[in-house]
Amino acid sequence: MSHVIPINDNWIFSRSDAPDFANQPISGGQAVTLPHTWNMEDGQGGHETYYRGSCWYQRSLQFSEEVLANPIFLEIGAAGNSGRVYVNGQLAGESQCGYAMFRIPLSPYVRSGSNLISIQVDNSYRNDIFPLLADFTFYGGLYREVNLLIMDAVHFDVMDKGRDGIYLTQEKTGSDSFLLTASGRVINETGENKEATIRLCLQDGEGRTVIESEAKLLLEGEAAFQLSKEIHQPILWDGIDQPYLYTAVVSVESDGQTRDFRNIEIGFRTIEATTEQGLLLNGKPIKLNGVCRHQDFGGIGNAITKDHMELDMSLIMEVGANSVRLAHYQHDDYFYTLCDRHGLLVWAEIPFISIPSSIDPENRNADDQLERLIKQAYNHPSIYGWGVQNEITIAVETEHTRSTIQRLEALAKQLDPHRMTVQANINGVEDDSIINTYTDLVGYNLYYGWYYGEIKDLGDRFDAFHNTNPSIPVILSEYGVDTNPKFHSYSPGVQDYTEEYQLLFHQNAIQTINARPYVLGGYVWNMFDFGSANRREGGETGKNLKGLVTIDRKLKKDAFYLYKAYWSKTPFVHVAGRRFVNRHQESNDFVILSNMRHISVYLNDKLIATIDNEEPLKVVKDISLSLGEHTLRAVGDDGSGTSCDNHIIVRRVEEADPAYVLPKKEGNDHVINWFEKFDLSDAEEIELKDGYYSTFDTIDDLYKDETAKAVFLKYFGQFTANPFFEATMNVMSIQKMSQLAFYHIPPELLTVINRELNVIPKPQS
Incomplete structure (x- = not known):
């Protein structure tokens, strides 16, 4: 029989990146217990320098000859953003998916007695590992639990990038019946052929068996299996009103004994999207009253425990949400389980966000992350859609980017044809963009009344999108304003960071969503303030303040109670303005x-x-x-x-x-109108010539020519120290910069710059 043994204590951590730690014990290290991150303070503004680099974790493991007779695997909940595992000095495996679980076969590398496990974890910038750039902290560390798997020689496949080695699929087959299918692979490491029996037993919430099925297998090295059985009149998993779960017990038996088994919770439900009635859960319209969640916690970083996750769930349930967007990466499997048990519909996604890779135009790391997300979270009934990208066109939109989105969507459908695909676009993606046709659902991250426009523009944008795309279901996938509960105003306005403006903004958004049946719902950005190490905004450092609740979960902003008033059925009353004393x-x-x-x-x-x-x-x-x-x-x-x-x-x-009142930064008005020092009077459009530089070339290309670089620095030199600029210059163009509110570039300036760039010849290819 297989065993799972937690090994989260007795680790030694070193912030020094010494290659010798692969095979030599760490001297002078720090004793830590997992989960652990080295950015719990500097990733949230606690220190000026945000450390991104390579660190080491070490632990010794003792094995007897008896244990070594079994297949042994190391299961690492996540290593951010990449991890390399050495066993007794040998590289045994690695991961470049910083939010996914991965496993390492230990049997080829371990011996009787003491064994040295060394894990190098690195959250440095890598242009081929996603995310490359985002408005949240990329915490480094072994920030989820680590387990040792001692398996029977006959066991379900634990090395297919999935979690259970078993995939449960439920499909409605009639008015009151569903087909439950269990599929997967069994691995036989005995060295001889075996006959085996796969058994499926479905138990209801009270532990009573409701259906059973079995199949015979001939095990050589490995064998695939598939069992199907129909269930009549199941109690439905019906969201927060009735999150009813069954338990599927799937086992493999050989030589008269159970060799491996899984207990997997499963819910029966149907989900479809329409533009007439919105989202239908079990045939009934349901508005997605959603919040977004990041996985970190004040003073803890992302090294959170089950207690932290349960606290988050209790607050999400208190506000009355029926859905959650788990942004912008794969979350801890336990949180998906909590969503199953509480009835929250889940948008799950990968960190293909902001900018694509410039050294790997195919963006293959995104494929790996999507495969792991889907395989590891496949059995969670709460998940209704797989997110394939978030604002990936923020810096550039090319054929490579578009083909990557299409390829990811196709991969999601191949791995799971029974769920929808979703994406979240930045506001600059035009309503008629071809990108909007790629996924089943389209989300837009819209911040009218904060980064651009007025709050009333939100409804106009929805209507324009629907007029252009009457058959595409749309979701408000992000919306919010940074709010520091210390700040207050009788006349709240844009970017004053007051609780009063947050109320105005969200009241408008709620009414706008509810008034439009074709809008499936929305996801508040964000349920909780979260770490964003490079931020200096709203009187705080290292944090994004758009949460309804502060990062330490201790203070609920007034907007929290606004949503509770709209969404929750538990009677309450709250007087706003208690901090405006x-x-x-x-x-x-x-x-x-x-x-x-x-x-x-x-x-x-x-x-x-x-x-x-x-x-x-x-x-x-x-x-x-x-x-x-x-x-x-x-x-x-x-x-x-x-x-x-x-x-x-x-x-x-x-x-x-x-x-x-947040003190205004000196010279702030000058920053907003920085372009006034340039002569924009000669702004008549010109016809661009091929073979010469223009505002459509990437900044990186402009930098390759000293004259073109000088033109760029003349106009934009004050922006070059910004971390966003540094990370995007190899894909960002001046033309794309003009679409971002951050830069405040007037259209006339583009023509003026093109007059100077379009006379500089490019090198002959």
């Missing part, structure tokens, strides 16, 4: 967030207003405050005996509190 205006409006119809509002225990409506966001206007401290209380009543109350304390002061 010092109020310098006499007349104040107060926002009440609640899913209860009847609300009574009290100021210093005196009833001042009653509200009777279904609106989740309710406003009590023109409340006069005298100087001094006041208590504002809201009491909700659902009419059937359930009562909820909440209060805040505010203080009327004479002067505005400057601590509520």
Whole structure:
């Protein structure tokens, strides 16, 4: 019988990259317990320097002759962003998929007694390992659990890049019946042919057997198997309302004994997408009330435990979400399991994000990451779609990029023809772009009213997309604003980082999504603030502040309760603005967030207003405050005996509190209008000549010619120290830069630059 043995303790860690550690014990290292990351502080702004490099982990393993008679494997939950495993000085295996589990066969390398396991983990920039560039921290380390697998000589395949060696597929075959199929491979390492029996036993939630099936196998070296059995009138996995799970017990028996088995939870459901009714779960329309999640945690980085994941799940369930986009990579398998058990529909994706590889135009690392994601997460009923790219055209859009998206979509369909494919486009992808035809569902990451435009533009963009693509289901795959709960305003506006503007932004987004049946739903960016080591924004360093909850999970911003009021069925009432304590205006409006119809509002225990409506966001206007401290209380009543109350304390002061306003950076206006120092009067379009440089050439190509490089630096020299610039110059062009709000490039400037570039000849090929 096979055994799984956790080996997460007694590891030695060294931040020094010494090649001798492959075969020599680390001296002067640090004792650590896995999961572990070396970026738990500097990856979230705790230190000025964010370390990306190669580090080492070491542990000794003892094996007896008896254990060595079995096949032995090392299972590593993840190594970010790449890992190389040495056993007694020999390279035994490696991974270049920093978010996926991988296994190493140990039997060829280990011996009786003590064995040295050395793992080199590297989160340095590699142009052929994704992600290349993204707005989140690329944590280094062995940040998930590590196990030892002691297998029977006859066992399910554990080296096919999957997890279980078994793949469960459920398909609806009639009005009240489903076909359950179990497939996989059995490996026979006995050295002699064996007869074996594969058994499938499906148990309901109470442990009762509901169907059984078996098949005979002749095992030579290995053999594929497939078992199918129909189940009638199963209890459906019906999202958060009824996340009912069965357990499939799949075993292989030989020589009269069970040699290996798996217990796998499975749910029966159907999912389809329409533009008329939106997403259909078991034939019923369901709006995707979704949040996005990154896997890191304040002060912990991405080396999170099951306790951290369960806390995240409890907060997601509290807000009332029915779906989660697990961005932008493969998450811990336990979190997918939590989604299964709580009924959350999951968008799962790979880190093919922002920019493609310039040294591998085929982007083959993306294929490997997608194969591992699908094979390792295949058995989770919560997953409805495989994400093949996120904003991959942010810097460049070429035939290579488009063909990679198509190839990934085809690979997803080959590995799992029963689920949909999805993608998330940056706003600059035109509505009629060919890219929008590649996947079953199309997501757009839209930040109108934060990075560009106004919040009201969101609805116009949706309508324009639907008019162009009436048969393509669309999802708002990202939307949000950075919010520091220290900042507040009576007149919130774009990029003031206040809680009040976050409320305005999200109220508009919710109403825009709900008013359009052809929009399947949306995913708030983000459920939690997260590490982004290179960020300096909103009064914080090393963090993206778009979360509904702070990175330490201790503070729920007011927008959290806005979504709870729209989505949750648990009665509650919340008075917004509790951190906006010092109020310098006499007349104040107060926002009440609640899913209860009847609300009574009290100021210093005196009833001042009653509200009777279904609106989740309710406003009590023109409340006069005298100087001094006041208590504002809201009491909700659902009419059937359930009562909820909440209060805040505010203080009327004479002067505005400057601590509520983010200080403007000196010269900020100049940065926004940096181009004003150039003469743009001669901006008449010119016809570009072949064989000469232009704004369509990559920055890297411009840098190969000193004259062209000088033109570029003349206009954009102030941007060259930016990490985004450094990572994208080999694929980014000036033309593409002009589509990004970050650079604030007026159209006239492109023509002026082309007048200078298009007279510089390119080298003759």
